[in-house]
Amino acid sequence: MNWTIIQQALPVFARGFELTLWLSLVGIVGSIIVGIIVSLVQYFKVPVLSQILTVYVELARNTPLLIQLFFLYYAFPVIGLKMSAEVCSIIGLIFLGGAYMAEGFTGGFNGVSPSQINSGKALGMNNLQLARYVFFPQGFSLSMPALTANIIFLIKETSIFSVIAIPELTNTALDLIGMYYHSNEYLLMLVIAYAIILIPIILLLTWLERRVRYASFGD
Template sequence: MSWPIIQQSLPMFAKGFELTLWLSFIGILGSIIVGIVVSMVRLFKIPVLHQLASIYVEVSRNTPLLIQLFFLYYAFPVIGIKLGAELSGIIGLIFLGGSYMAEGFSGGFNGVPKSQVESGKAIGLSRFQLARFVIFPQGFSKSVPALAANIIFLIKETSIFTVIAIPELTNTALDLIGMYYRSNEYLFVLVVAYAIILIPLSVILTYLEKRVRYGTFGN
């Protein structure tokens, strides 16, 4: 293990670190939005959209992100749609993450007591009002454990972006290993970089889960 070599590689890893965080943030934010919309469509069983949402969830959850990225980056240009590597990565992450988020939110939203939903209907609340004032506030807190697990999962999935040459952390490590043949040093930095992202995030999300579990969320 050569520390000077590790030190020389840090600027490149810093760029990969920043890009990984940025792609993860956009992908996770998009996934949460898609997940909420899809779960609401399925919850209220909106005609046509309900069936399309179910098909989307099944296709997304049952195909690997690797195949989705290949399709976006290499197959789309054949039909005249050219997407950059980073855009393909973000779309792929949202496509995959949205289905997982939808399943997580569906579990939380379905956990809202039926009596409260029926009471809302009885006083004349519209679907939008039911979602906003009754289902979403309670269901979201119930979805926090699944949300936390999916966030960690999606950040780790960014390592797949190396297949379309996005210079995130994993691709940076592989490039450096290919150029200088110093696997131990570069893999060590890679592990440390992911630990810096995931361990604090895991601690924060675990704390949030406990707050929800013991009924003190928001206090």
């Protein structure tokens, strides 16, 4: 293990680290937004739109992100929709993540007691009020384990972005190995970089899950 090589590669890995964090953040936030919208539409069974989004969820969850990225990056330019690799990666991550988030939120919403929904309707609440005051706060709490797992899953999925030449962490490591053949050093740096990202996030989400589950915010 040559520590000089590791020190020399730190600036390059730092750039890959920043790009991985940025792509993960945008992709996760977009996935949560899409997931909430899709799950609400499915929960209220909006005609036509609900069926369309069900097809989207099944398509996204049953096709690999690798194929989705290839389709966005190589097939879309054929019909005149050319996007940068970064934009393709974000769209791909949101497309995949939105479906998984939707399933997680739907499970949480369905876990809310029907008696509470019926009580809200008896008080004259419309669908928006029911969502805001009744099943969304409780459903969000119930969906936290799935939300946590999906966030970790999406961060790890950013490693696939290397196939469309995005200089994130995995692509950075592979490029350096290809140029200098120091596999042990660069793979060690790759593992440590992902650990630096994932371990604090796992701890934070685990803490947040406990707080939300027991409604202990503000204590």
